[in-house]
Amino acid sequence: MDLSFRVNGEQWDLHVSPADVLLDVLREQVGTKGPKIGCERGDCGSCTVVIDKRSVRSCLVLAIEVDGHEVTTIEGISYEGLSQLQNLFIANNSFQCGFCAPGIVMAATELLDNNDNPTRHDVQEALAGNLCRCTGYEPIIEAVLAAAGFPEGGAS
Ligand code: FES
Ligand code: FES
16 A cells, blocks of 8 residues: 655655554654564553654554654654753653653653643653653653743753
8 A cells, every 4th residue: 555644754655565553664664763662562652653743652553544644753853953851851860771762752742742831640641651661750750840841841
């Protein structure tokens, strides 16, 4: 099947099979390695990307479903250096191994794009689908709350 979509602002015209999942197409055909292969069944959030301003787990989306849509991965928010949110994750020592980081950054970016003033509960809820085995989550939540104090929610 023919698939036309945009990834991080760039147009892609690909041929995919009906069963191909977005995560695999992004990594293998587009070459964006930011979305990570974790559980591959929607449990861990390591594959999170944003489709048209909504964060989704790309292992649960058929590639053909994004035909005509815009997909943003972690690479897409880092073209001109790290975002304020990413810098605050670093400042707060929010990650250790970093495997969960691309997915958490994308889920938090969606939250801040849609909510200028999230509460702790809002952050916890937004990140509920993203597992981190290293940090205990507190430094991640602190960084997102800190980013909310910046213009445009620190997402840019
Ligand atoms: S790899 Fe997609 S949710 Fe775990
Ligand atoms: S920093 Fe290791 S899984 Fe989150």
